[in-house]
Amino acid sequence: MLKTADLIQIRRHLHQIPELALNEFQTHTYIKEVIQGFDQEHLTIREVEELPTALLVHIDGVNPKRTIGYRTDIDALPVQEETGLPFESKHPGVMHACGHDIHMTVALAVLSYFAQNQPQDNMVFFFQPAEESENGGLLAYEDGVFEGQWRPDEFYGLHDTPDLPAGQIGCRLGTLFAGTTEIDVDFVGKGGHAAFPQNANDMIVAASQFINQIQTIISRSLDPIHSGVVTFGMFEAGTIRNVIAGRAHLEGTIRGLKQTTIEQIDERIRDVAAGIARSYNCEVNLNFIQGGYLPVENDPKLTENFIDYMEKQHASQFTITEPAMTGEDFGYLLSKIPGTMFWLGVGDEHPLHSAKLNPNEDAIEPGVKAIVDFLEYRMQEK
Incomplete structure (x- = not known):
C-alpha cells in the first residue's frame, strides 16, 4: 500500500499538472503509471477509446457477492493559482481549485490497498474526466462504459470540503449536492x-x-x-x-x-x-x-449503512452535514446506479474554486483509512 510520503508526493505532482475537462492527458498518463506500479495479479486496467482521458481498473474479488464501484474526478478549473506553493500549477490559468488532486490521491491509495490485499468483492475504480464541465459521468455512461464486469452494483465517491476539519468525513441521507x-x-x-x-x-x-x-x-x-x-x-x-x-x-x-x-x-x-x-x-x-448535473441523491439503504458504520467505528471523525447548493455530476451516475457520496474535510480558510485553495494534506491518511475500513466492512455483509 502507498505510504503517506508517497501520497503527498503523488498529490503534489498532480497539483502541478492540472488540465481542463476532456484534456486530462498528462493526468491520465501519470495515474496509469502509478497504477502500473501496483501488484497486477488481480488488476485489469481499461482505457476507453470514446473517452480517451478516462481510466478504469477492475479488481477481482476472492469470493465476490457484488461489484463495488469507487469514482474519482480528475479535471481542473480555468483558475490562475495564487497560493504561492512550491508545487503550484505549472499550467498557466489552470488549477486544481476544487481539490480533485486530493480526490485522485485518495482513490489511488484505496486502490493500492486492495491491489495488495485482494478484496472479497469485485471492485471497479473509475478515474473520471470532465466533472467540472462537459458531463464526464454522463458521457461515460452513454458510451456503455459500465457494462458487464465493469458495472458496479453500488458506487461510492467523495468530495473534499474546506469547511470541515482535515480528515473528517461528512455525509447525509437524501440529497448531498444540488x-x-x-x-x-x-x-x-x-x-x-x-x-x-x-x-x-x-x-x-x-x-x-x-x-x-x-x-x-x-x-x-x-x-x-x-x-x-x-x-x-x-x-x-x-x-x-x-x-x-x-x-x-x-x-x-x-x-x-x-x-x-x-x-x-x-x-x-x-x-x-x-x-x-x-x-x-x-x-x-x-x-x-442540464446534461449530467443532476442532484446527488444518496441511496437510502446504502447511505444509512455508511452513516451507521462511520458513527460506530469512526465517531470522532464523522459528522452529519447539511445539503449544499454546489453541483456535481456524480449525481447522474447515482441516478443510474445506487450509491453514496460523502465529504472529506480538508480544513482550509479558502473556499472551493478559490485561487488560494490549499487543502490540508493531513486529511489524506485518515480519509483513506476510513474508506478502506468501510469497504472491507461492506464486503463482509450479505
Missing part, C-alpha cells in the same frame, strides 16, 4: 434612438423585468421546504448610452435539491418568458442546459 441547470436567455426587440422610445422596443427594460420576476419563483412558486436558487450572473445589452438596445442576452444558473424542483423552476421560467414576450412585444428565447 442539481444544476445552466440557462441562456436572448431577448429580441427593436433598437432605436434614445430620444424616440416610442419607435423602439427596449430589451434592457424587458430583460430587467424578466430578472425581477424570476426572483419571485423561489419565494412564491416553490414549497419553502424545497430549496432552490436562480442566479443570473451575466447581462449583456446595448452599445452606447444614447441608443436603445434592441437585443439583450442573459446567462445564469438554476439549482435545486430535487430534480422535480429544478423542473418546476424551469417550467415557471418558461411562463415568465412567455409573459415578458407578450408584454413587451418581443421574442424571448430560452436555452436550458
